[in-house]
């Protein structure tokens with residue numbers, strides 16, 4: 001990358017792009033670490049977080065998938 005002006009502007013206090021955690025279902029953002037009410041499920045080696053709202057409904061489908069995965 002070559003900037004024309006040459007002045008770097010990444011010295012901001014909160015300019016670092018943190019890994020924003022969002023619900024994998026409804027996309028609800030979570031500030032900071034995932035709340036304890038959220039559910040973390042690993043699918044294909046990828047961590048997916050679901051908010052307390054979605055985890056409720058997703059719990060059924062997750063267990064359902066696990067069952068069907070055995071077939």
Ligand SMILES: [Zn+2]
Pocket residue numbers: 023024025026027028050051052053054055
């Ligand atoms: Zn959600």
